Amino acid sequence: MKKEYEFSWIGSQNTFVDTISVEQFGQVIVGRYGGNSSAGQYKNEDACLLLIDQKQDWEFVILLDAHNSAESAELIVKTFERRKNEIKECLSLKPDQAFISLEKMVLNLFQSKEFMAECSSVKGETACLIAARKGRYCWWFSVGDCILYLHHPELTAFGQHQLNQRQFYEWIGQVNTFEMPVPCYSTGRKELRQGINHLFLTTDGLIECPGERFSIPQDIFRVFSKSSNEESVVTLLKGIQEDNVRDSTTIVSWMVNVTEKATLASNQ
Template identity: 35%
Template structure:
């Protein structure tokens, strides 16, 4: 099997305080910013794990926004990396099987008693967002306050952009949502539209800055998109000008879909 493109980073490795860093991984543009030290930023508790199929059939991305310590995010990344071979096998399944089986496998990991017991030895908590794009569909699993968007002109006309909502009291950690008798999380699958689709993932450091103008999906889209390309660095430059104190991570990529029936009918 041809090696997949891989990016793994945690904020304790390099915090990018007062620094905007943008890196490419296959179709992904990965933007990292640790916050402004003059405004009070002192560390970066975000993290990223990304895998891309060299042939462009799928992308798998995880982003984290940890609290107080990055150890929780590192623990989950380690769990996923140890099971990389199994996950890559799942990603070869056809679309009508891949998302269901990947979802059930991820839930089995997060709810495994041994993993929960080991997890509870680590202090603090983390938000976690997982996305898998294969073919003309995107799947996500979200706990906490990271966000995923699917941008396309047709969807924006329907006032659709962000796929999930902020969940302030759900975390993975010492208070672990997956240790509850009934775990709470957000997940779903969406079909991409004909033409160019833009998938974007962010931590809440993007939203909670600059009078929160990026709470408006269209404003975020306008700041990202120009010359038929996503520019994640342009968003981080605005965060830097606004002297954001929270670390901010944003990942975006574009997927072109051939002719298909329109999903969103206009009046």
């Protein structure tokens, strides 16, 4: 049984315009739809990178949504592909040290003179969402407006679904937040709850589609309550296809079963 998976894709290589693609890597589903040509779409500027080690119990995902060209997304994918061994070394550590090491690596890379010089030579810029899960903890690093949701009944009871805050006017590439005197980005960590936790990353084509049938996270996760992870991702992509979406959409979706008890208030 395979324990490790690696996957990368850049929209300029295969646009998936008018075509739904759903692939499975271990427990993780990657769904892609390039948009409808009837709505005027002819390119795809999304990209993603996925690393999984089931034996060491972690996943690492980069989701990108570029504009003006896919060059900035391609630069980030190829840059992190060259550092996949370093990523694996970080995630071989215990969760607390793993996330500290990952964040340090990402910041050092994005602020390096070499990388910023490469950014200045590409056309366009990209939103960049990086997420890692190890054990019962999740970490993310976010520049721009890609979305990371977490679904669990205990969180849903309080109306919590979204982990990162979408930030507009933040990018990496030709226009680059890391060129500013104060680079702007956000990071966070979240303890997963006992039971099934559903981690779901998406670019904005899903939630900003005409009709906005999936603009509310509850409507997204309602689809998953009726069918499997893979079938549900297909349903989401078919839905926006039917609504004549132009923008491309990329989804990364997986479930994590946590056996340990999660933190509760002292009087619970």
